Amino acid sequence: MKTITFDWxxxxxxxxxxxxxxxxxxxxxxxxxxxxxxxxxxxxxxxNLAQDKIMLHNVRAMVAEKKRLKPNALLHIGIGGSNLxxxxxxxxxxxxxxxxxMHILYADTVDSPSTSRxxxxxxxxxxxxxxxxxxxxxxxxxxxxxxxNFAFYVRLLKRYDKxxxxxxxxxxxxxxxxxxxxxxxxxxxxxxxxxxxxxxxALSPVGLFPLGLLGIRIDELLAGAAHMRNLCLKSLDxxxxxxxIFQHAQDMQGKVISDLFLFSSDLESLGKWxxxxxxxxxxxxxxxxxxxxxxxxxxxxxxxxxxxxxIGQLFLGGPKDEITTFVHVLKQKPAISIPKDTALEQLxxxxxxxxxxxxxxxxxxxxxxxxxxxxxxxxxxxxxxISAHVLGxxxxxxxxxxxxxxxxxxxxxxxxxxxxxxxxxxKKILAxx
Ligand code: PA5
Numbered sequence: 023m024k025t026i027t028f029d030w031x032x033x034x035x036x037x038x039x040x041x042x043x044x045x046x047x048x049x050x051x052x053x054x055x056x057x058x059x060x061x062x063x064x065x066x067x068x069x070n071l072a073q074d075k076i077m078l079h080n081v082r083a084m085v086a087e088k089k090r091l092k093p094n095a096l097l098h099i100g101i102g103g104s105n106l107x108x109x110x111x112x113x114x115x116x117x118x119x120x121x122x123x124m125h126i127l128y129a130d131t132v133d134s135p136s137t138s139r140x141x142x143x144x145x146x147x148x149x150x151x152x153x154x155x156x157x158x159x160x161x162x163x164x165x166x167x168x169x170x171n172f173a174f175y176v177r178l179l180k181r182y183d184k185x186x187x188x189x190x191x192x193x194x195x196x197x198x199x200x201x202x203x204x205x206x207x208x209x210x211x212x213x214x215x216x217x218x219x220x221x222x223x224a225l226s227p228v229g230l231f232p233l234g235l236l237g238i239r240i241d242e243l244l245a246g247a248a249h250m251r252n253l254c255l256k257s258l259d260x261x262x263x264x265x266x267i268f269q270h271a272q273d274m275q276g277k278v279i280s281d282l283f284l285f286s287s288d289l290e291s292l293g294k295w296x297x298x299x300x301x302x303x304x305x306x307x308x309x310x311x312x313x314x315x316x317x318x319x320x321x322x323x324x325x326x327x328x329x330x331x332x333i334g335q336l337f338l339g340g341p342k343d344e345i346t347t348f349v350h351v352l353k354q355k356p357a358i359s360i361p362k363d364t365a366l367e368q369l370x371x372x373x374x375x376x377x378x379x380x381x382x383x384x385x386x387x388x389x390x391x392x393x394x395x396x397x398x399x400x401x402x403x404x405x406x407x408i409s410a411h412v413l414g415x416x417x418x419x420x421x422x423x424x425x426x427x428x429x430x431x432x433x434x435x436x437x438x439x440x441x442x443x444x445x446x447x448x449k450k451i452l453a454x455x
Contacts, residue, residue: 024406025249026415028261032390033268034345034399043267044259050429051258054422058255062216065436068421071225072247072414077215078240081227084191084212085234091188093153094124097144098232099171100159101130102298102441107224107417108232110295114288114408115238124236129171137171141178148182155235159193159228161220163200166448193227219436221299222421225414239410246414254422262419265347266426268401272345273319277399279344280319281337285326285386286351288408293323296420303424303435310432317431327385334389338396346393346400350386353407354379 030040057066071077098108105128112126120126127140144154156175160168179186192204193212204211212227223229225247230240254260269280280300282293305318324333326348337344362375373381393400405412428435 023249024409024412026261026406026412026419027404028264029402029404030264030268032394032399033272033401034397035268035271039271040264040267041259043271044263047263047267047426047429048258050426051263053429054425055255058251062218065217065219065434066425067215067217068219068222068225069251069418071215071218072244072251072418074215077227078230078244081212081230081234081240084210084227084231087210088155088189088191088235091153091155093155093189093235095144095147095152096124096126096155096157096232096235097129097140097175098126098157098159099129099168099175100157100228101165101167102302103220103223104159104161104165104168104228105130106221106291106295106298107229110289110292110417111224111229111233111238111243111410111413112236113291114286114413115410116236117288120236126232126236129175130167132167132170137174141175144175144178145182148178153183153189154179155189155191157191157193157232158200160200161195161198161214161223161228163194163198163203164445166445166452169200191231193231217436221302222436224295224417242410243414246409246411246416247418248414249411250415250418251422254419260422262422263426265401265419265423266430268399269319269345269423270427270430272399277343277345278318278320279322281322281324281333281344281346282349283324283326283329283346284349285382286349286354286408287325287328289349289351290323290325292413292416293325295417297321297323299420299424300427302438302441304427304431304433306431306433307440308433310434315433317433319427326389327382330385330389337398338392342398344398346398347403348386348390348400349403349405351405351408354382355407 054066054069057064058069061070098105109128127143129137129140147154156179158168158172179189183189187208190209191212192200192209193214194200196213201211212231214223214226214228218226225244234240254262282296284290284293300319300321307314307316309315337346358378360374360376360378366374424435
């Protein structure tokens, strides 16, 4: 099995101190272990998705049912935790532009220019008699953007598809009003289990249904997540606890920015998925006792080598308020060789006649040395390859890391009360006409 490996040697915290801090994570380690035995009743419920065979069976049955309609495009409607994980996995495994097979489009915000472009693309397909599946995801069932988008696109579907109900799948909480509505309309439903919260739901039907429809090995995603889950449950000294300790201890030293620097363009949306995980889970006004604390780590996302030419100068020369988690892919596919060109070699020696990965690895190695020379703390995460299994490992690692971070900052990493404030105020403004 190909597994992620970690290198903590440049994290800026001596190993003896890491061992002491690990002991302090014991209570959360115990809570995580307990949650792993209690199904979906604990807020850490996302831990248990990886081994839920019934959920996988239900999703596969829905994928098979909708495939029988022979669709060639899928519109995924949802925002925040309801779509970031899907985009992350799709782009990592299939790239941003799908060359062939099923197409997927996303509707998250209510932005007129992009909505009209998506609608035009869908309408062209519908006019040609093609089938389109709409997947609406909302855990609460009450997010303004998602419901508004759904109303808009269902009207479009109805115009061309007499049997449009069979082309709609709604994924929500079993007890939401949206699920009740979906049943009444005769739409297919999938459920987001119990206390699995929005941003922890990528490995639930939220992500598994659309990704399964795209032909991605969802069983492999879950197998990867199960591997990481078991690794983190086995020992107090595990990669999720270490990563949380790294970020928390450095934040206490004034390093309030945490950059996820991914050396693969296809992983940019994975970075954005994690940006939400860290920002929404740890950025809190109050701690668990209700005391006003205004804590948080500011997550940023960078892509190597592209962003070395934009953000690199700041990270190496600017204020020492930032830490980095580098993600390096050991084997990028396909292998691409650059032809030897002696004239171009005069401009940049050694830049031609090599495999592209050799150049990327040299740049990556150079960055590691430069960060060390400039005393910028970092952790290295080596992905053996980009596959469903490895992505499952990565996402489960980060979800468990956030659980530890919640405990270290003494905040609730499962709610987002200040986001709810904007949602409530928006509804009041809309009610005024
Ligand atoms: O993590 C969360 O809970 C949020 O980011 C939600 O996913 C987001 O606000 C969308 O909410 P819902 O799925 O209820 O429409």
